[in-house]
Amino acid sequence: MSSSYSISDLARELDITTRAIRFYEEQGMLTPERRGQERVYSPKDKVTLKLILRGKRIGFSLAECKELIELYDPESGNRKQLETFMHKIAERRAQLEQQLLDIQQMQLELDTAEERCLAALEATESQQA
Structure with missing residues (x-):
């Protein structure tokens, strides 16, 4: 394992x-x-960067990643x-579950709107015939 990395080494590897x-460095999260x-x-710095990227993938804000690090x-x-970390995981899971419920509700509302549109189209077609 290398004892140091250039910015291009890290960029390519990750x-x-x-x-x-450079953005993460500006935020004070990396100190080359x-x-x-x-x-x-x-x-x-490489481990910190991996943690930041992992945190972002699971939906944590940059501030949350910084706090954990x-x-x-x-x-x-x-x-x-x-x-x-466990507390933040539980919070994120609850947010995702709520988003899933919200999406399911939207899908039901779209189904209802679609059915009404189809019924209105059929009514219009039968009036024109």
Whole structure:
């Protein structure tokens, strides 16, 4: 495993843009060293970036990702981080369940609207005939 990465190495390896990496750096989530104009990322930066990407995939906001990353404390066995993560997972799951119910309700309303439109079209056609 490499002990450092360039921005292009990380971008290629994690399939993201260098612009995205610079954005996370601007947000204070990554702290690369500088060698002149070149950014040099550590293995810790790579892990942080993986955590950010995973968090985004499961629907966490950038602020939530940042909060979880900042809670990292290997001396405590990461208990606080894990408990917070579990709480956020439960919240996200509840949001998704509500969204699913909302979608199902919308589908029922679309079905009703479609049936009414079809009935109105049939009525119009029979009046014209």
